[in-house]
Amino acid sequence: MIMSPYALSHRSVIVGCGHYLPQNVVTNEELSKTVDTTHEWIVERTGIHQRHFAAHGELTSDMAFDAAKKALKMAGIDGQDLDLIVLATTTPDLTFPSTATKVQAMLGNTKGLAFDVSAVCAGYLVALNVADNFIRLGQAKTALVIGAERLSSLLDMQDRSTCVLFGDGAGATVLKAFDAQETDRGIIGIHMQSDGNYRHILCTDGGVASTGTPGKVFMEGREVFRHAVTKLADSADATLTHYQVDPKDLDWLIPHQANIRIIEGMAKKLHMSMDKVITTVHKHANTSAASIPLALSCALEEGRIKEGDLILHEAIGGGLVWGSALLRF
Numbered sequence: 001m002i003m004s005p006y007a008l009s010h011r012s013v014i015v016g017c018g019h020y021l022p023q024n025v026v027t028n029e030e031l032s033k034t035v036d037t038t039h040e041w042i043v044e045r046t047g048i049h050q051r052h053f054a055a056h057g058e059l060t061s062d063m064a065f066d067a068a069k070k071a072l073k074m075a076g077i078d079g080q081d082l083d084l085i086v087l088a089t090t091t092p093d094l095t096f097p098s099t100a101t102k103v104q105a106m107l108g109n110t111k112g113l114a115f116d117v118s119a120v121c122a123g124y125l126v127a128l129n130v131a132d133n134f135i136r137l138g139q140a141k142t143a144l145v146i147g148a149e150r151l152s153s154l155l156d157m158q159d160r161s162t163c164v165l166f167g168d169g170a171g172a173t174v175l176k177a178f179d180a181q182e183t184d185r186g187i188i189g190i191h192m193q194s195d196g197n198y199r200h201i202l203c204t205d206g207g208v209a210s211t212g213t214p215g216k217v218f219m220e221g222r223e224v225f226r227h228a229v230t231k232l233a234d235s236a237d238a239t240l241t242h243y244q245v246d247p248k249d250l251d252w253l254i255p256h257q258a259n260i261r262i263i264e265g266m267a268k269k270l271h272m273s274m275d276k277v278i279t280t281v282h283k284h285a286n287t288s289a290a291s292i293p294l295a296l297s298c299a300l301e302e303g304r305i306k307e308g309d310l311i312l313h314e315a316i317g318g319g320l321v322w323g324s325a326l327l328r329f
């Protein structure tokens with residue numbers, strides 16, 4: 001469902017970005033020593049060369065906090081002044097309370113509302129959608145949106161079909177309310193959707209209420225690939241059509257980073273050359289909810305993104321949940 005934002009008077013502008021990656025880099029060669037795979041196979045099928053894995057005792061909240069501090073610094077906003085913290089994660093520190101409330105306390109914030117959202121690899125876009133709605137409705141003036149994952153906790157390191165695909169990290173953005181009459185920057189529209197009939201093709205084999213453990217990642221790779229290609233293309237098309245944006249006017253595609261072949265397929269469908277696509281999958285692998293804000297923050301740090309750039313995000317993850325977001329940075 002696409003909601004038209006134009007009747008509302010506030011726009012959510014991204015005024016800060018930050019990211020964190022654990023120090024420990026694990027290459028394909030290293031993984032091939034413990035599981036039956038090769039660097040060549042992983043690169044050819046996914047584009048992944050390496051990933052970062054969190055250290056023992058390094059939690060999702062620690063990574064989220066670091067990314068958040070950097071985003072707040074760029075925004076020039078004190079963590080105490082935030083009205084809202086939405087944290088997307090599949091790997092919370094604890095079952096409850098939410099990791100967002102822990103980050104809230106780490107930031108010294110007591111006045112805002114903090115909560116987690118669970119939408120796996122589409123989590124950042126869902127969190128962005130929620131925060132944007134709070135701002136548009138006037139319920140928040142400043143919001144911190146974080147994607148943070150310790151996916152390595154959910155991997156069976158003997159399962160070559162999944163353990164080579166994922167990594168750990170965090171990315172954060174700070175949104176600020178601007179008068180819609182005064183700027184054309186900000187989130188233009190977000191189009192999210194889910195279909196729970198496909199829960200079984202990308203899931204864990206456990207959970208609190210079922211097995212009493214978080215379980216390990218299970219994926220029917222080919223099926224997920226097939227859905228990703230069509231659903232992401234349809235979503236991008238619906239969003240661009242709704243907001244009457246020609247793909248050639250996009251400055252950047254910043255997609256969820258799961259597989260270079262999916263990303264290249266999307267770029268081709270949008271007739272975008274790969275030099276207008278931000279890719280980090282080769283060095284970060286799939287960091288689930290963290291991947292889009294991580295890629296955005298890295299690209300900003302490299303001086304590639306500038307104020308006023310028109311950006312399309314898209315992501316798909318377990319559920320299946322998928323969608324796209326259009327914004328002017």
Ligand SMILES: CC(C)(COP(=O)(O)OP(=O)(O)OC[C@H]1O[C@@H](n2cnc3c(N)ncnc32)[C@H](O)[C@@H]1OP(=O)(O)O)[C@@H](O)C(=O)NCCC(=O)NCCS
Pocket residue numbers: 036037038041042045046121160161162164220221222223224225228258259262286316317318
């Ligand atoms: C996972 C993925 C890379 C697998 O590539 P694929 O071409 O579909 O490969 P398949 O799963 O069909 O497996 C082909 C063969 O490679 C093998 N294989 C799987 N993982 C392997 C690995 N790491 N190293 C070597 N061989 C591997 C399989 O066992 C299979 O062998 P078989 O033919 O003898 O049974 C691909 O399906 C994919 O990227 N899917 C989408 C993943 C994704 O985006 N997930 C996240 C969404 S949020």
